[in-house]
Amino acid sequence: MVERADGRVQQAMVQVGRAAIGVIEEYGYWLTLVAESLYWLVVGPFKGRPVRLSAIATQMMVVGVAATPILFMLSFAIGVMLAIQGIYTLRQFGAETQVVLGIALSVVREFGPLITGILLAGRSGSALAARIGTMQVNQEIDALTVMGIDPVRYLAAPVLVAMMIMVPVLTLFADLSALFGGAVFCRLELGLSQIAYWDQATSFIAAADLYQGLIKSVIFAALIALVGISNGFAVSGGAEGVGRATTRAVVWSISYLVLADMLFTYFLNR
Amino acid sequence: MSDDYALEVDSVTAYYGSRRILDDVSLRVGYGEIMVIMGGSGSGKSTLLRHMLALNKLAAGSIRVLGLNIARATGEELHKLRRDIGVAFQSGALLSSLTVGENVALPLREHTDLNDNIVQISAKLKLEVVNLGGFDQLYPAQLSGGMIKRAALARALAMDPKLLFFDEPSAGLDPVVSSELDDLILKLRNSLKMTIVVVTHELESAFKIADRITVLDHGRILISGTVDEVRNSTIARVQDLLQRRSRPSELSADDYLERLTAHVKRA
Ligand SMILES: Nc1ncnc2c1ncn2[C@@H]1O[C@H](COP(=O)(O)OP(=O)(O)O)[C@@H](O)[C@H]1O
Numbered sequence: 001m002v003e004r005a006d007g008r009v010q011q012a013m014v015q016v017g018r019a020a021i022g023v024i025e026e027y028g029y030w031l032t033l034v035a036e037s038l039y040w041l042v043v044g045p046f047k048g049r050p051v052r053l054s055a056i057a058t059q060m061m062v063v064g065v066a067a068t069p070i071l072f073m074l075s076f077a078i079g080v081m082l083a084i085q086g087i088y089t090l091r092q093f094g095a096e097t098q099v100v101l102g103i104a105l106s107v108v109r110e111f112g113p114l115i116t117g118i119l120l121a122g123r124s125g126s127a128l129a130a131r132i133g134t135m136q137v138n139q140e141i142d143a144l145t146v147m148g149i150d151p152v153r154y155l156a157a158p159v160l161v162a163m164m165i166m167v168p169v170l171t172l173f174a175d176l177s178a179l180f181g182g183a184v185f186c187r188l189e190l191g192l193s194q195i196a197y198w199d200q201a202t203s204f205i206a207a208a209d210l211y212q213g214l215i216k217s218v219i220f221a222a223l224i225a226l227v228g229i230s231n232g233f234a235v236s237g238g239a240e241g242v243g244r245a246t247t248r249a250v251v252w253s254i255s256y257l258v259l260a261d262m263l264f265t266y267f268l269n270r
Numbered sequence: 271m272s273d274d275y276a277l278e279v280d281s282v283t284a285y286y287g288s289r290r291i292l293d294d295v296s297l298r299v300g301y302g303e304i305m306v307i308m309g310g311s312g313s314g315k316s317t318l319l320r321h322m323l324a325l326n327k328l329a330a331g332s333i334r335v336l337g338l339n340i341a342r343a344t345g346e347e348l349h350k351l352r353r354d355i356g357v358a359f360q361s362g363a364l365l366s367s368l369t370v371g372e373n374v375a376l377p378l379r380e381h382t383d384l385n386d387n388i389v390q391i392s393a394k395l396k397l398e399v400v401n402l403g404g405f406d407q408l409y410p411a412q413l414s415g416g417m418i419k420r421a422a423l424a425r426a427l428a429m430d431p432k433l434l435f436f437d438e439p440s441a442g443l444d445p446v447v448s449s450e451l452d453d454l455i456l457k458l459r460n461s462l463k464m465t466i467v468v469v470t471h472e473l474e475s476a477f478k479i480a481d482r483i484t485v486l487d488h489g490r491i492l493i494s495g496t497v498d499e500v501r502n503s504t505i506a507r508v509q510d511l512l513q514r515r516s517r518p519s520e521l522s523a524d525d526y527l528e529r530l531t532a533h534v535k536r537a
Pocket residue numbers: 286291309310311312313314315316317318
């Protein structure tokens with residue numbers, strides 16, 4: 001009986017150990033991906049093997065442009081929601097005219113980057129894992145390798161760069177959309193004029209607030225890209241494997257995003 | 271010594287996990303030779319190929335490709351080597367996001383400074399070689415099985431390789447198309463003096479194109495020799511494969527019982 005319990009504890013420990021090693025391996029792999037991408041970006045051009053600008057541009061289109069309508073809708077709705085909650089809360093102190101301050105800061109520092117990150121994790125992170133995973137299953141990655149075309153240079157680096165450019169840009173767009181949502185609601189509810197609203201909003205937002213949001217968004221971009229790429233390259237086991245990798249990429253990148261956001265907010269506001 | 275052979279495989283052993291897939295495999299391919307690696311499905315042919323392409327890591331032994339020991343080679347050396355070899359995968363492995371023409375042009379775009387017009391003309395010429403002229407605008411998903419194999423061959427030929435690897439050229443193709451591919455392989459060797467390693471489980475095709483044949487069985491080499499040596503081999507297992515006799519049971523009755531009931535004892 002005791003022996004059996006021991007065995008179980010041991011088994012559990014082995015499993016925990018394996019999982020831990022798996023996670024550490026994954027972070028190690030991220031570092032490799034970043035290092036290799038940097039290598040190709042910096043050294044590649046001198047070796048006649050650059051990361052192609054056209055590939056980066058294509059990825060920027062894929063990541064960014066098509067995401068704008070839905071991002072506008074989501075951010076606008078968040079802005080309206082913040083306005084509703086803000087007005088409701090502040091009304092209890094008779095301070096509802098202060099609502100713009102609340103909207104402006106929470107949008108720029110928190111909601112803009114977060115909503116953009118989550119949308120792109122669902123949209124681009126999953127697509128990335130599926131694309132690279134399918135290529136892995138079809139031996140397209142092997143084919144690239146034996147042709148002497150490094151898969152990291154050809155596939156991963158352009159995505160990483162495109163994400164790190166596009167996510168901050170989209171975050172700015174999300175900030176504006178959310179502020180606009182807040183403006184529309186404040187106008188309807190408080191009769192606050194657009195000019196007064198934007199005047200207040202811009203005066204409340206300091207450069208530091210904006211930077212905080214944008215720095216976060218760059219980190220989010222890297223996380224989404226790394227999770228998507230590493231899950232894609234790790235696919236084995238056919239179409240089912242691709243499905244698993246896609247789901248995993250979305251779940252993990254959103255989890256990492258929220259965790260990173262918390263840590264970041266904590267350290268930046270001490 | 272290393273310059274005498276295009277490909278030297280020495281005592282290679284390989285595993286997937288703890289399963290041994292290749293066991294002490296050695297073979298040599300001379301320049302300008304067509305070597306056919308033959309064996310039943312699952313005998314380890316594709317695995318051997320992956321090792322020769324430095325896609326998998328060796329557990330033991332060494333492999334020299336065009337004189338380069340690929341296990342010891344630096345990234346740069348491997349990169350240079352890869353410009354001199356062409357590979358047509360069993361499934362084709364064309365990039366599905368690119369057209370057939372772009373697929374064939376890809377190695378040229380990545381490895382040469384040729385201007386785009388020349389690249390496109392070269393790609394079209396390679397497609398003509400494999401009888402796919404005029405199909406360059408199609409995507410891989412729009413091609414039939416035989417066309418995919420031929421397009422993959424065209425891409426493998428893009429850089430005019432010294433050494434060509436072709437995994438299962440005839441698998442899943444009708445006899446006419448498969449015979450056309452065999453003719454093409456012979457033509458490549460005869461006119462371009464290319465060294466060609468073909469992996470196949472098709473006897474007919476093997477005997478038609480091979481200079482020499484290596485027969486793999488359960489990860490071991492049964493025989494490696496000229497077509498006639500293989501045909502006249504007295505090794506029973508080789509004759510079984512040639513006559514398409516089904517595999518005789520290698521297990522004793524006890525072992526067989528053990529295999530069937532192993533899970534009961536473990537529990
Ligand atoms: N990626 C892999 N992981 C684990 N086992 C594999 C893998 N690829 C092939 N195998 C196994 O290795 C053996 C040889 O496979 P393979 O080299 O593809 O044979 P062949 O090409 O001769 O049909 C088979 O038993 C197969 O199940």
